[in-house]
Amino acid sequence: MLTNIDGLFSKDVVSQLIGEGRRLLLSGEASLLRELPKGSWIGGSIPYFLTAQGGLKTQDKIFVRELPSFTQSVKVQVYDKNTLEGVYHDAPRSGFSFMILPGFSEVHSFFALRAPELSGFGTRPLLGWVSGFSLEGEATEALVFDGTTGSAFTNRAVVCHVELPVHKVVDINIVNLFEQGDGDVIVFPEDGFQITWAEINGERCRFSDYLLARKVDTKLPLVSDLQGVSLNTSFKQVDASQGVVSLFAPVYQGFEYRLARPVGDYVAEFEKRVADINGDELFFSCNCVLNYLYAGLEGRKTGLFRGPATFGEIAYQLLNQTLVYLTIS
Amino acid sequence: MRIPSQEHPGWMKAIRGDLTGRFEYLATKIMVGRLNVLYRLNPSEDTARRCISEIREFFVNCPDLPKVRHDLVVIEGVSSAD
Numbered sequence: 001m002l003t004n005i006d007g008l009f010s011k012d013v014v015s016q017l018i019g020e021g022r023r024l025l026l027s028g029e030a031s032l033l034r035e036l037p038k039g040s041w042i043g044g045s046i047p048y049f050l051t052a053q054g055g056l057k058t059q060d061k062i063f064v065r066e067l068p069s070f071t072q073s074v075k076v077q078v079y080d081k082n083t084l085e086g087v088y089h090d091a092p093r094s095g096f097s098f099m100i101l102p103g104f105s106e107v108h109s110f111f112a113l114r115a116p117e118l119s120g121f122g123t124r125p126l127l128g129w130v131s132g133f134s135l136e137g138e139a140t141e142a143l144v145f146d147g148t149t150g151s152a153f154t155n156r157a158v159v160c161h162v163e164l165p166v167h168k169v170v171d172i173n174i175v176n177l178f179e180q181g182d183g184d185v186i187v188f189p190e191d192g193f194q195i196t197w198a199e200i201n202g203e204r205c206r207f208s209d210y211l212l213a214r215k216v217d218t219k220l221p222l223v224s225d226l227q228g229v230s231l232n233t234s235f236k237q238v239d240a241s242q243g244v245v246s247l248f249a250p251v252y253q254g255f256e257y258r259l260a261r262p263v264g265d266y267v268a269e270f271e272k273r274v275a276d277i278n279g280d281e282l283f284f285s286c287n288c289v290l291n292y293l294y295a296g297l298e299g300r301k302t303g304l305f306r307g308p309a310t311f312g313e314i315a316y317q318l319l320n321q322t323l324v325y326l327t328i329s
Numbered sequence: 330m331r332i333p334s335q336e337h338p339g340w341m342k343a344i345r346g347d348l349t350g351r352f353e354y355l356a357t358k359i360m361v362g363r364l365n366v367l368y369r370l371n372p373s374e375d376t377a378r379r380c381i382s383e384i385r386e387f388f389v390n391c392p393d394l395p396k397v398r399h400d401l402v403v404i405e406g407v408s409s410a411d
Contacts, residue, residue, distance in 0.1 A: 228352075
């Protein structure tokens with residue numbers, strides 16, 4: 001692993017690390033992050049993690065990932081939906097940009113819908129995750145933190161632009177166990193998180209009726225295929241009375257979706273897929289909280305792929321039910 | 330990196346989704362996949378021009394990474410006769 005410090009630590013230990021001037025990417029319960037001192041860190045709220053000991057929910061510890069020792073400079077910037085257009089232009093020529101978005105916020109929705117159209121899309125490595133909260137009990141606000149100013153936000157993206165030596169090769173990739181099944185081709189007439197109508201094999205119908213009539217397992221995402229990459233859109237809710245299907249990421253007009261083929265044992269399949277990835281080059285990974293929940297990852301190990309289990313993953317654009325990871329070689 | 334001119338036929342093949350090689354850089358796959366949909370929905374000369382401009386600009390501004398160079402080879406590997 002390309003990090004000196006990686007794993008869950010108490011608030012006091014993290015405070016000490018910040019005091020030592022370490023440059024940190026943090027995830028944890030909002031109440032813990034609020035109490036940390038100012039320093040070179042960013043963070044987001046989440047209580048679900050994939051750790052060396054297995055999947056774990058904790059509201060008492062903070063997951064820490066220290067930036068590599070060869071990091072040359074770090075610049076933390078906060079964006080709203082009006083300034084996000086500049087995120088690629090603010091990125092270093094060599095390195096990567098690490099973004100945390102607050103879940104279910106306006107800036108989250110904006111990025112989800114418009115990321116592929118941002119100026120300079122994909123011309124610098126951009127990855128990150130969407131913050132959230134415990135899914136048990138009442139929903140609270142998802143937060144992101146700029147540790148350099150000690151500020152917390154519910155509707156801003158916080159981005160850590162990390163400059164690395166020019167000879168370092170940064171690569172973002174994904175592990176998505178879902179792929180398109182053999183079923184109907186589903187096309188949507190417009191972009192959005194809330195869907196009423198769809199074309200199923202060219203025939204217009206109310207999408208909620210389609211899902212309910214076929215008793216579709218909505219734990220399986222919709223999957224589009226872009227140049228061989230399977231991109232998921234996860235179901236949030238099917239409201240039959242209103243005829244509306246809510247999603248955790250938007251669908252895009254004209255894209256061809258199919259329902260995912262079921263995955264057997266997630267961990268067994270996962271281990272097969274990551275067998276060839278060089279763990280020595282791995283710096284960061286995050287996985288989706290829906291994979292954590294639906295695949296029963298609590299207590300189960302996912303090797304070196306440790307980090308927060310999130311409300312959305314970012315690899316240039318918003319993803320669902322996907323593991324995102326960054327390697328540096 | 331040397332980027333092919335706007336007139337190179339590989340760009341059009343990329344926009345139409347007709348390339349035989351496979352891209353390696355994740356951002357290329359996402360970008361070209363989106364442009365494939367845009368062109369399929371409106372396969373006009375104007376759409377093609379805008380899509381080619383966008384994908385070419387992407388490569389002009391991309392870092393000089395092995396996977397990016399590979400993706401350029403996939404596009405450049407198309408001759409006019411293809």
